[in-house]
Amino acid sequence: MTVILGVAVSITPLLFASLGALLTEFAGVLGIFIEGFINLGAFLSYFFMVKTGSILIASCLTALLCGGAGWVLARFVAVSGANPFIVGLAVNLAADGLTSALSHAWFGTRGALRATAGLGAAGSLPFFACIAVGCFAVAWFVVYRTRIGLRLRVVGVSAGFARERGLDAPRFVEGAWAVAAVFAALAGACLTFRVGAYTPSGAGGRGWIALAAVFLGFRRVWGTALAALAFALAERAGIMAQGLSVLPATALLGLPSLLAFLFYVLSCVLRKGHPSGV
Numbered sequence: 001m002t003v004i005l006g007v008a009v010s011i012t013p014l015l016f017a018s019l020g021a022l023l024t025e026f027a028g029v030l031g032i033f034i035e036g037f038i039n040l041g042a043f044l045s046y047f048f049m050v051k052t053g054s055i056l057i058a059s060c061l062t063a064l065l066c067g068g069a070g071w072v073l074a075r076f077v078a079v080s081g082a083n084p085f086i087v088g089l090a091v092n093l094a095a096d097g098l099t100s101a102l103s104h105a106w107f108g109t110r111g112a113l114r115a116t117a118g119l120g121a122a123g124s125l126p127f128f129a130c131i132a133v134g135c136f137a138v139a140w141f142v143v144y145r146t147r148i149g150l151r152l153r154v155v156g157v158s159a160g161f162a163r164e165r166g167l168d169a170p171r172f173v174e175g176a177w178a179v180a181a182v183f184a185a186l187a188g189a190c191l192t193f194r195v196g197a198y199t200p201s202g203a204g205g206r207g208w209i210a211l212a213a214v215f216l217g218f219r220r221v222w223g224t225a226l227a228a229l230a231f232a233l234a235e236r237a238g239i240m241a242q243g244l245s246v247l248p249a250t251a252l253l254g255l256p257s258l259l260a261f262l263f264y265v266l267s268c269v270l271r272k273g274h275p276s277g278v
Contacts, residue, residue, distance in 0.1 A: 008129040009194055011232035013038070015132035016187035017210035018228045019139055020180030022221065025214050026143065027176035028156035032088025033073070034184045035207025036095035037066050039200075041188025043099040046113055046198035047106065059189050063182045070181025074174035096201060103200070113198040125194050128186075133225075135183070140221040152176065 017034055024031035041062050048058035073091065077084050100110045107113055143149035152172050155162045159169040184207065191202050209231050216230075217223030 020183035037184035041185030066185035
């Protein structure tokens with residue numbers, strides 16, 4: 001049971017982040033900004049949790065603010081014609097600077113923010129894991145069984161063709177960015193809730209691992225979920241292996257990132273003989 005709960009703790013942030021990355025991929029845009037919104041969500045969830053004392057309210061406010069920011073960014077890209085890849089990288093850098101500045105202004109420190117009495121919420125993570133799985137189920141239904149999902153995938157394959165068919169391609173991209181930002185923010189919130197404290201740049205590369213999970217899962221909903229599970233198991237194995245002192249702790253902590261790279265290379269090889277399946 002302890003192992004199962006440990007895996008649930010590890011996989012929940014990855015599930016949310018991977019689903020957000022998958023939606024942007026369906027819209028034809030690589031979700032580079034996922035890492036930044038994870039860090040932003042981790043900080044905002046701590047702030048709102050301290051101010052309200054409610055996990056639910058903190059999660060909702062964090063998701064709302066980050067979702068709005070994701071929509072604004074997508075709108076900016078659509079209006080200005082900016083490169084979405086560069087914008088995504090800028091978001092990642094800006095998130096670190098913004099959270100550092102706000103942390104100093106509101107809490108008087110740029111470092112880790114300690115857990116406050118009564119705000120530890122690790123017990124809520126199994127519930128969040130169930131929510132994440134439910135979101136995957138809803139995403140599968142919407143993407144493959146609704147007209148909106150079909151149109152989203154058409155936009156991702158060819159925005160020009162979508163426009164010829166009378167579809168508003170930028171609107172689908174903006175919606176995908178907004179929802180992806182919401183899921184990334186929830187991933188950050190899970191990282192904060194499991195210890196009741198905030199750590200700067202706590203995403204730890206999970207945004208990039210989420211992108212790798214999308215490609216390892218062949219851009220499929222449940223394939224992405226299984227890839228996230230593989231990374232979560234690797235993370236949990238690394239944590240358990242630290243007690244054995246077989247390898248340096250830094251090497252073990254980097255195991256998920258190493259697997260992300262190896263899995264990404266493997267997925268690129270396998271995709272050559274695997275249909276993308278729009």
